[in-house]
Amino acid sequence: MSTFVLAIDQGTTSTRAMLFRPDLSVAGLAQAEIAQTYPASGWVEHDPEGIWASVLTTVRAVLARADVPAASVAALGITNQRETTVIWDRATGAPIHPALVWQDRRTADLCANLKAAGHEPLVTARTGLILDPYFSATKIAWLLDFVPGARGRAERGELAFGTIDSWLLWRLTGGLHATDATNAARTALFDIHRGVWDDDLLAVFGIPRALLPEVRDCAGDFGTTRADLFGAAIPIRGVAGDQQAATIGQACFTPGMVKATYGTGCFALLNTGAEAHASRSRLLTTIAYQFGGQRTYALEGSIFVAGAAVQWLRDGLGLLRDAAESGPLAARADPDAGIYLVPAFVGLGAPHWEPDVRGALFGLTRDTGPEAFARAALESVCYQTHDLLAAMRADWPRGDAETVLRADGGMAASDWTMQRLADLLGLPVDRPVVRETTALGVAYLAGWTVGVYPEPEAFARAWRLERRFGPTLSSADRAKRLDGWHRAVRALRGMRAPLEGPSS
Numbered sequence: 453m454s455t456f457v458l459a460i461d462q463g464t465t466s467t468r469a470m471l472f473r474p475d476l477s478v479a480g481l482a483q484a485e486i487a488q489t490y491p492a493s494g495w496v497e498h499d500p501e502g503i504w505a506s507v508l509t510t511v512r513a514v515l516a517r518a519d520v521p522a523a524s525v526a527a528l529g530i531t532n533q534r535e536t537t538v539i540w541d542r543a544t545g546a547p548i549h550p551a552l553v554w555q556d557r558r559t560a561d562l563c564a565n566l567k568a569a570g571h572e573p574l575v576t577a578r579t580g581l582i583l584d585p586y587f588s589a590t591k592i593a594w595l596l597d598f599v600p601g602a603r604g605r606a607e608r609g610e611l612a613f614g615t616i617d618s619w620l621l622w623r624l625t626g627g628l629h630a631t632d633a634t635n636a637a638r639t640a641l642f643d644i645h646r647g648v649w650d651d652d653l654l655a656v657f658g659i660p661r662a663l664l665p666e667v668r669d670c671a672g673d674f675g676t677t678r679a680d681l682f683g684a685a686i687p688i689r690g691v692a693g694d695q696q697a698a699t700i701g702q703a704c705f706t707p708g709m710v711k712a713t714y715g716t717g718c719f720a721l722l723n724t725g726a727e728a729h730a731s732r733s734r735l736l737t738t739i740a741y742q743f744g745g746q747r748t749y750a751l752e753g754s755i756f757v758a759g760a761a762v763q764w765l766r767d768g769l770g771l772l773r774d775a776a777e778s779g780p781l782a783a784r785a786d787p788d789a790g791i792y793l794v795p796a797f798v799g800l801g802a803p804h805w806e807p808d809v810r811g812a813l814f815g816l817t818r819d820t821g822p823e824a825f826a827r828a829a830l831e832s833v834c835y836q837t838h839d840l841l842a843a844m845r846a847d848w849p850r851g852d853a854e855t856v857l858r859a860d861g862g863m864a865a866s867d868w869t870m871q872r873l874a875d876l877l878g879l880p881v882d883r884p885v886v887r888e889t890t891a892l893g894v895a896y897l898a899g900w901t902v903g904v905y906p907e908p909e910a911f912a913r914a915w916r917l918e919r920r921f922g923p924t925l926s927s928a929d930r931a932k933r934l935d936g937w938h939r940a941v942r943a944l945r946g947m948r949a950p951l952e953g954p955s956s
């Protein structure tokens with residue numbers, strides 16, 4: 453009998469394939485890093501063929517290692533880095549250009565022009581988003597303008613656009629062009645209230661409708677994998693953007709529940725139920741999930757640099773051999789040195805949305821060393837989370853909101869960071885037993901669709917706490933440190949335009 457459920461989690465820095473048993477325990481994991489390309493300042497690209505190859509490798513590896521044939525897999529779920537934009541040729545399946553990654557800022561000027569032309573209110577009203585290079589729409593427009601002939605081919609229906617879920621679905625099924633509502637909600641082309649692609653927005657961004665995939669529920673039929681890929685056809689029964697999948701994996705099904713996922717970036721989502729709550733604090737309104745045509749919404753705070761700051765310590769500065777060394781190194785720093793890193797490496801995300809600012813380190817002295825760098829990098833993630841939750845509280849002042857934060861993602865492995873997070877938030881931080889909540893969430897969707905897993909209420913009851921980090925800082929100490937952080941952010945925002953090097 454087919455009882456295993458497979459999840460593909462295609463993240464910014466790596467692809468994971470995870471196999472889950474009927475009791476939701478993990479039967480196997482395979483992971484492959486994917487290459488990051490930075491062709492110019494603020495530009496970030498991925499190779500779609502490399503992503504596809506990493507999916508084939510990891511799925512084959514996890515099935516082989518667990519000794520589970522594809523025929524024993526009841527369902528497959530796909531979750532993915534969101535917004536990242538691929539356009540490919542429908543006839544050949546070949547991408548016309550590398551993928552423009554969600555972090556890519558090359559369309560900042562285009563966004564500024566569209567804002568100046570007064571289009572942002574329409575974008576926000578229909579999509580819950582803002583005009584920022586983060587979202588897919590301006591990335592699509594850039595590709596259509598930059599790649600010779602692309603616009604004409606798109607208008608003739610010869611090209612297909614997709615976020616990474618669509619790209620993988622196309623390749624896995626041999627030509628299904630579909631996505632789910634959570635991924636569609638991140639394009640800035642999808643009306644999240646009506647659940648349809650929006651013609652007015654397509655006109656604003658100059659995007660032909662013929663490029664777009666069909667939008668489906670998160671839990672449902674997305675075809676089957678080609679039988680030749682893994683030895684047998686596997687039904688694809690769940691798709692969700694990775695932050696929404698983590699919200700599901702953390703069982704945040706009740707309005708007021710919040711999770712934050714610490715991967716390359718950090719994304720905090722507050723479930724607001726059937727209400728698409730408009731933010732007054734520059735948070736995003738987005739679709740948390742769509743089941744049976746019914747949409748549940750979330751307020752989202754998006755930070756572009758979380759684990760990426762740890763990668764910078766490791767790869768950029770050479771201060772660490774391994775990301776896991778960051779917490780112990782930070783623990784050796786002087787706690788009162790007053791050093792703040794504002795890691796605006798690709799601009800600032802929520803709630804500031806400043807694509808043009810770049811990072812800065814404040815408070816350096818002659819004796820500032822690697823320990824202080826590590827501490828400032830990890831604390832920057834905590835401070836930014838604080839600002840997101842403060843914005844959520846302002847937007848959605850319900851009594852049951854944010855009494856606790858559920859945390860997950862690669863960086864949640866760091867005990868030091870989780871404790872500091874609780875301290876600087878003044879809230880308990882709960883870390884679950886299964887930290888791979890993104891993969892778990894989409895495996896749950898796929899398994900639920902085929903009847904291997906129970907209804908959401910029963911799944912929520914099965915959520916298990918591994919460790920609660922309780923706040924230990926006095927409120928005066930917390931306020932003093934937050935004040936330092938906010939002064940650093942204000943100073944940086946005062947330097948809006950990126951600094952130019954000497955002209956050559």
Ligand SMILES: Nc1ncnc2c1ncn2[C@@H]1O[C@H](COP(=O)(O)OP(=O)(O)O)[C@@H](O)[C@H]1O
Pocket residue numbers: 463464465466714715716717758759760761762763775776777778779861862863864865866
């Ligand atoms: N023990 C740790 N302490 C601090 N950061 C960590 C630790 N382990 C992993 N990370 C960071 O977490 C990130 C990887 O998390 P992951 O959830 O795999 O990200 P993504 O889905 O964006 O690829 C990396 O940026 C890495 O630097």
Ligand SMILES: O=P(O)(O)OC[C@H](O)CO
Pocket residue numbers: 462463464465532533534535554693694695715716717718719
């Ligand atoms: O790859 P992650 O986990 O950093 O997530 C990326 C987000 O989906 C971008 O919106």
